[in-house]
Amino acid sequence: MTNIDLIYSESFPAKVWVDINQPLSLAVQTELIHRGWKLRQLDVCFQAFCSATWSITAFNEILAHLLNDEIMRKKIPPNTPVLLNTFVATSE
Amino acid sequence: MSANYARGELLPFSFHRMDNNSVVAVSATGDYAFLTQQELATLVENPEKLELKKRAELQSKYFLKGASSFGSEELIRSRIAARKETVLAGQSLHIIVPTLQCEHSCQYCQVSRRLEDVGHTMTPTQIDAACVTIFQSPSSALTIEFQGGDPLLRFDLIQRAINLIQTINLVHKRRIRFVITSTLHQLTTEMCEYLRDNQVYLSTSLDGPAALHNKNRPLPTRDSHARTLSGIELARRIIGPHAVAALMTTTKASLAHPEAIVDEYVKNGFSEIFMRPLSLYGFAKRNIKHLGYTLPEFTNFYQKALQRVLEWNAKGTELREGTAALILNKLLSPFDAGYVDLQSPTGSGLAVLVYNYDGYVYPSDEARMLAETGDCSLRLGTIGDSLAELMTSPVMKQLVVTSISTQAAGCKTCAFNSYCGPDPVGAQAEFGEMSTTALLTEHCKRHKWLFEYFFHKLRTADDDFLDIAYRWAHPSGGSDA
Amino acid sequence: MRKVRVQTQGIEYRTVARVVSLESLSAQWQPELRFLVRAVDARAVTKIAQLRSAGLTNLILLTTNRDAAVQWQAETVLETADMLIDGDVVAVADHMNHAHVLFRYTDQHHTVFLTNRCNSYCLMCSQPPTKHDDSWLADEAVQVANHMASSPHTLGFSGGEPLLLGKHLRRVLDTFAHRHPSTRFDVLSNGRLLADSGDAKHLLHGLGERITWMVPLYGHADFLHDFVVQSPGAFEETLSGLLNLHRFGQPIQLRIVLIRPVLENLARLCEFIGRNLPFIREVALMACEPIGFALANPELTDIDLREWSAELIGGLTTLKRAKVPAILMNAPLCALPQTLWPYAHKSISDWKRTFAEDCATCIVKTECAGLFSWHRQSRHAMKIQKIEGIINV
Numbered sequence: 001m002t003n004i005d006l007i008y009s010e011s012f013p014a015k016v017w018v019d020i021n022q023p024l025s026l027a028v029q030t031e032l033i034h035r036g037w038k039l040r041q042l043d044v045c046f047q048a049f050c051s052a053t054w055s056i057t058a059f060n061e062i063l064a065h066l067l068n069d070e071i072m073r074k075k076i077p078p079n080t081p082v083l084l085n086t087f088v089a090t091s092e
Numbered sequence: 093m094s095a096n097y098a099r100g101e102l103l104p105f106s107f108h109r110m111d112n113n114s115v116v117a118v119s120a121t122g123d124y125a126f127l128t129q130q131e132l133a134t135l136v137e138n139p140e141k142l143e144l145k146k147r148a149e150l151q152s153k154y155f156l157k158g159a160s161s162f163g164s165e166e167l168i169r170s171r172i173a174a175r176k177e178t179v180l181a182g183q184s185l186h187i188i189v190p191t192l193q194c195e196h197s198c199q200y201c202q203v204s205r206r207l208e209d210v211g212h213t214m215t216p217t218q219i220d221a222a223c224v225t226i227f228q229s230p231s232s233a234l235t236i237e238f239q240g241g242d243p244l245l246r247f248d249l250i251q252r253a254i255n256l257i258q259t260i261n262l263v264h265k266r267r268i269r270f271v272i273t274s275t276l277h278q279l280t281t282e283m284c285e286y287l288r289d290n291q292v293y294l295s296t297s298l299d300g301p302a303a304l305h306n307k308n309r310p311l312p313t314r315d316s317h318a319r320t321l322s323g324i325e326l327a328r329r330i331i332g333p334h335a336v337a338a339l340m341t342t343t344k345a346s347l348a349h350p351e352a353i354v355d356e357y358v359k360n361g362f363s364e365i366f367m368r369p370l371s372l373y374g375f376a377k378r379n380i381k382h383l384g385y386t387l388p389e390f391t392n393f394y395q396k397a398l399q400r401v402l403e404w405n406a407k408g409t410e411l412r413e414g415t416a417a418l419i420l421n422k423l424l425s426p427f428d429a430g431y432v433d434l435q436s437p438t439g440s441g442l443a444v445l446v447y448n449y450d451g452y453v454y455p456s457d458e459a460r461m462l463a464e465t466g467d468c469s470l471r472l473g474t475i476g477d478s479l480a481e482l483m484t485s486p487v488m489k490q491l492v493v494t495s496i497s498t499q500a501a502g503c504k505t506c507a508f509n510s511y512c513g514p515d516p517v518g519a520q521a522e523f524g525e526m527s528t529t530a531l532l533t534e535h536c537k538r539h540k541w542l543f544e545y546f547f548h549k550l551r552t553a554d555d556d557f558l559d560i561a562y563r564w565a566h567p568s569g570g571s572d573a
Numbered sequence: 574m575r576k577v578r579v580q581t582q583g584i585e586y587r588t589v590a591r592v593v594s595l596e597s598l599s600a601q602w603q604p605e606l607r608f609l610v611r612a613v614d615a616r617a618v619t620k621i622a623q624l625r626s627a628g629l630t631n632l633i634l635l636t637t638n639r640d641a642a643v644q645w646q647a648e649t650v651l652e653t654a655d656m657l658i659d660g661d662v663v664a665v666a667d668h669m670n671h672a673h674v675l676f677r678y679t680d681q682h683h684t685v686f687l688t689n690r691c692n693s694y695c696l697m698c699s700q701p702p703t704k705h706d707d708s709w710l711a712d713e714a715v716q717v718a719n720h721m722a723s724s725p726h727t728l729g730f731s732g733g734e735p736l737l738l739g740k741h742l743r744r745v746l747d748t749f750a751h752r753h754p755s756t757r758f759d760v761l762s763n764g765r766l767l768a769d770s771g772d773a774k775h776l777l778h779g780l781g782e783r784i785t786w787m788v789p790l791y792g793h794a795d796f797l798h799d800f801v802v803q804s805p806g807a808f809e810e811t812l813s814g815l816l817n818l819h820r821f822g823q824p825i826q827l828r829i830v831l832i833r834p835v836l837e838n839l840a841r842l843c844e845f846i847g848r849n850l851p852f853i854r855e856v857a858l859m860a861c862e863p864i865g866f867a868l869a870n871p872e873l874t875d876i877d878l879r880e881w882s883a884e885l886i887g888g889l890t891t892l893k894r895a896k897v898p899a900i901l902m903n904a905p906l907c908a909l910p911q912t913l914w915p916y917a918h919k920s921i922s923d924w925k926r927t928f929a930e931d932c933a934t935c936i937v938k939t940e941c942a943g944l945f946s947w948h949r950q951s952r953h954a955m956k957i958q959k960i961e962g963i964i965n966v
Binding site (some may be wrong): 121144148151152158159163166167170171427436555563564 | 797808896
Binding site for chain 1 (some may be wrong): 102103104105106107110115132133136137265287498501502504505506509529531532535537540541544
């Protein structure tokens with residue numbers, strides 16, 4: 001499981017921007033946004049908007065999954081664009 | 093070609109997280125499997141431990157290799173090629189824009205000009221040259237679509253093109269379909285007779301019930317809806333019951349009326365409705381603040397509209413929703429339905445060409461609309477250039493290179509990349525740069541939502557929904573986006 | 574194939590001949606064929622003898638009269654009753670106790686048997702293969718084509734595995750196509766030897782579309798299919814063969830025998846077919862013949878289709894959604910849910926079909942495929958239940 005440091009502890013109840021002390025790839029950023037989370041960038045650090053309904057626990061959970069998913073994907077062979085030659089030829 | 097691979101070796105695939113406990117995994121052929129977290133981990137780390145039925149399923153969907161796989165590998169290649177039929181077979185859709193004149197002044201329209209504007213019309217020579225280029229396409233089926241403005245305002249040019257194409261086709265013998273996209277307000281009996289005699293179909297805009305339609309499409313006489321309906325009635329009376337197809341555009345005003353829009357289509361005897369979101373570029377960019385809406389607003393609208401469509405089907409009324417059909421074709425059918433959208437490499441230029449009133453050839457409808465806003469960077473060439481010249485232009489090469497979903501950043505790890513492809517024309521319009529990472533584009537966000545939504549529906553589908561889904565997914569004749 | 578008890582003399586080697594009446598002989602006679610000419614009385618026998626002396630040495634006497642046969646010096650076939658019909662193409666020889674009827678026009682189904690060798694060993698094989706060289710069957714098939722006086726609507730080729738004929742298969746197919754241009758043909762084959770594109774091209778190039786290839790597929794993964802056919806590597810070879818058949822424009826029917834390991838995976842198999850092989854013309858789901866190897870593996874092959882209604886409905890629904898046509902063969906209607914009756918075909922060959930006692934008063938008997946003649950009610954899981962009452966067939 002990935003360790004995410006937060007400035008505010010999990011028990012903090014109010015609406016707040018929490019720091020994510022992890023670099024987030026563009027893919028993970030867009031995934032989080034796709035799932036409805038609000039993100040903003042502050043200097044080099046990202047922050048997520050958490051509240052009672054968009055809880056810090058839920059955020060931890062989904063982010064952990066997404067980061068693990070990225071690691072998992074590296075174990076899968078990439079889809080080499082075996083047909084690319086077909087299409088480069090098409091445009092010539 | 094024959095080789096022995098260790099049993100259980102992984103083939104390329106990706107996955108999309110459905111929820112905290114499950115994913116949908118999609119292989120290079122576009123076959124999918126719902127997996128629990130545990131099954132995914134086992135597949136990736138210890139495939140030999142997979143339960144036999146699961147392993148058989150995952151082998152049959154090309155996530156895993158069998159003991160030897162030369163037959164399966166041929167199948168994989170033929171499956172992938174089948175998905176790319178539309179872009180491999182040559183340009184099947186040719187759009188001719190003979191004039192930009194139109195009597196409407198729709199706020200979201202990128203292209204229209206007032207009726208009395210001149211200088212926005214093709215010459216007969218250009219019409220003839222476009223027809224010659226059309227036949228340089230290797231595609232055995234050709235759809236020629238007339239757009240505008242309102243192309244009926246230059247019916248003479250339409251007739252010139254149709255007559256010339258039919259003459260050339262006596263030699264070529266391709267399967268040819270003609271479509272005219274128009275408000276139908278200028279439609280006359282004489283025109284209908286010509287269309288009937290030459291098997292020309294009509295496509296018109298119907299945004300919803302009268303109040304909504306007239307609000308979206310203002311006329312000084314405020315009766316766009318009524319005039320469109322009477323054009324539809326005239327066409328059906330003279331040409332036949334299936335003479336007209338209708339499309340709608342979703343505006344901010346539309347968002348409150350999903351059910352009423354669907355009902356309006358049923359009321360007027362249409363068997364297909366295409367819930368299309370607004371492209372927020374072109375003229376409309378000026379008005380984004382009060383015309384624009386967010387993706388969640390659209391998806392909320394879309395779900396309600398689709399629900400209404402399914403309700404009509406349950407009551408025995410055949411009604412197909414076009415966006416759903418497009419997505420379901422990707423997920424459920426091995427055949428490419430022929431939509432020019434969602435192709436990799438892009439359908440723009442490879443599947444469709446636009447011969448514009450301004451004398452230039454564009455790779456898609458959106459590209460010529462972009463030119464109206466001042467960005468002419470997507471011109472492939474001039475009308476009269478050969479197809480080979482158009483296809484070897486730097487613009488065309490750039491379009492191909494930026495739209496290979498298994499190569500583009502962000503796309504290559506996306507679970508949906510065998511169903512989808514980057515839209516470089518859209519990226520150009522949104523960001524001024526064709527090679528913008530697809531992840532940032534409206535195109536990606538919207539389609540990611542659609543794929544995920546339909547996977548959720550399929551996972552919990554009952555037999556009735558599956559029957560409809562497969563019926564919609566199967567390519568029917570003559571689909572052009 | 575039908576066997577008719579006869580006694581022959583003077584026929585040292587197995588010979589193919591056409592049965593013909595004396596009256597019809599003059600219209601049909603050709604020097605390169607052989608004829609079994611029926612003599613109904615002594616006068617006819619004399620006439621045939623005269624024709625032979627005149628140089629028609631390709632005539633064989635066919636009679637039920639033992640004395641006439643004994644007196645006859647040349648080739649004779651003695652029937653015990655009139656069991657051979659005019660137009661029959663038969664194979665006869667002194668060492669055989671029977672005439673093999675290789676073709677009878679009035680049969681509903683026609684099959685030409687090409688070899689008893691096979692490269693698979695299916696668990697439920699109804700015709701267990703042998704290993705010896707039977708390539709003479711290919712020559713005999715050519716003879717059958719030549720001797721058939723009429724052209725049936727459809728004719729099937731089977732074995733064993735017809736592709737084992739190698740280049741001779743094309744010769745057989747071409748002969749039949751040439752002699753019987755209006756006939757449509759079926760070839761029952763596992764397709765494995767068409768995996769090689771070179772071999773496929775040699776056999777299939779220029780073959781046209783009058784042949785339908787009936788290819789068995791028993792699983793959606795190699796270990797499933799290979800288990801049923803008891804041959805490692807068969808699945809991949811069959812897939813490759815199917816793609817080559819498609820490449821050469823050959824119509825294909827997939828055959829799926831409904832034994833336990835297949836039924837357990839039927840839904841996924843049909844899904845696999847719909848997604849990967851959508852070009853096939855038809856899928857035939859076939860109830861298993863209780864004969865041959867099937868008897869040695871009853872726990873896998875002796876099943877009651879009634880227990881598998883859900884799987885059958887699921888598989889057929891999947892194929893329907895994929896727009897792949899499908900039929901059910903060899904299954905009596907009482908073993909199928911009524912919703913599947915439209916799929917059921919009357920497919921058991923005349924000479925091997927029977928009905929059980931109970932069937933006599935069944936109201937859908939005329940629509941039913943019936944049973945295989947070696948079906949024994951008491952021995953098999955699938956019991957017959959006559960249908961009574963009002964049914965909309």
